[in-house]
Amino acid sequence: MQLNDLLNHTSEWLKGTGPHSDIVMSSRVRLARNLEGRLFPHWASKAQAEETMNILKQVIERNDYLKKTTFFRLADLDSVDKQFLVERHLMSREHASKPDSKAIVMEDGEIISIMINEEDHLRMQVMKSGFDFLESWEIMNQIDDSLSKELTYAFSSELGYLTACPTNTGTGMRGSVMLHLPALVIARTIEKVLAAISKLSFTTRGLYGEGTQAIGNFFQISNQVSLGHNEDEIISNINGLIRQVIEHEEQARAILIKQQKAFLEDRVWRGYGILKNAVIISSQETTELLSMVRLGADLDILKDIDRRTINELFILIQPAHLQKLEGKKLNSQERDEKRARIIRSKLVK
């Protein structure tokens, strides 16, 4: 697989399929694992980190569950390529920022991706469109089991999987969901919901992970506790919580339609109008307006617009994607123009 092939492929988290895909963009399960007897990546010498990477590469390449994957050393990727993978949620910003002795392994369908030598030796991720944790966990669990037959993980029966940061010790598991919650934001009840979530030991972040703002009404919710509960409990806790958040969003949408229909329609149609006509547009403004258009499509205000087209736009308008589409580096002003052209070509038939 070549990275450019991905341009013609809809990112798994933007497919708009799967249960509750009007509100839940994607469900992700991540496991952190380390090899016994090897220093954690940040503390290892370059030689040892390289060696770890090569051991993992060999084991991954002959694994039955990981047949359709491609291995990329980060040192071989240019900065646009790395940013491109971050935008597709296939690896973290931190991983991209220090490429030495690091690698990314990803499956053609973009469902499975593995970061090598990020904070831990292995950070494995399974991502599914919509609200589908059980399926994601099942795939993840199989991969983990089959790798554990060939690798000796750093593990203690008392503390579980031993990770570089104590926040991941135990199961090494993080489940996260990307939610689109425009109605809760408009109804101004989102703060209450987020406050309740953080009391339950879950964290909320924006579209692009740690430290990013919640633009476009996207919220990523993940579990904070990885020790003291088993994997099934962690999954069912997140499931229960997300089900409640979905219900709140659905209620807020119903109330908005009932009580503030004109206001809502106005915001949707204005957003649509600007997107179809703008000549220069920033990614932040685009994301905010696309959020309204997406809500409009969900609520049947915009009837003949395909949700998948809108979803795809969320990613195509990101800086690295624009540059990949154009085939060359673009400065910020050129990107704002290119962005507006792409949006027009997708929305104006």
Add this chain to the structure above:
Amino acid sequence: MLCDICTTNQATVHLTEIIDEQMTELHLCEECAKNKSMDMEQQFGLADLLAGLTDIGKAQVEGKEAVKLKCLVCGLTYDDFRKIGRLGCSECYTSFRKYLIPLLKRIHGSNKHYGKTPLVLTKPVRMKSDAAELKENLEKAIQAEEFEEAARIRDALKALEKKASENK
């Protein structure tokens, strides 16, 4: 030396606190130290709890000997860990056990793994010893009247027994 707060018990915990750029030494008994650290937790919340790992300005319940503590396998000191927020190797969990166990408890509300085990380790023998260990923990929890914990262990025990019978 007597505790600075209650002035009755013997001070066993020594901590440094920086208030208005002035370093103050506090000598506390175990009980007052516990209360003090609980105070701080509520003040800072969980995110800051970890950020606090890297912040030497905050009070250090661990005391001075912790700073010099070193993992003999990877060479990382406990002070390094506090600065960078990452351990150096899996053996660090043994080397810094005394400080990591309470930290894990603060982060996760638990210091016991109930999740899966790597496949190579999952042999019937292992399960038996796991079950025995769980039973022991269960009794301890009941004696300490930690009923929520006891209920959890009972569930884990049931799951384990079920798994063991399926593997037969």
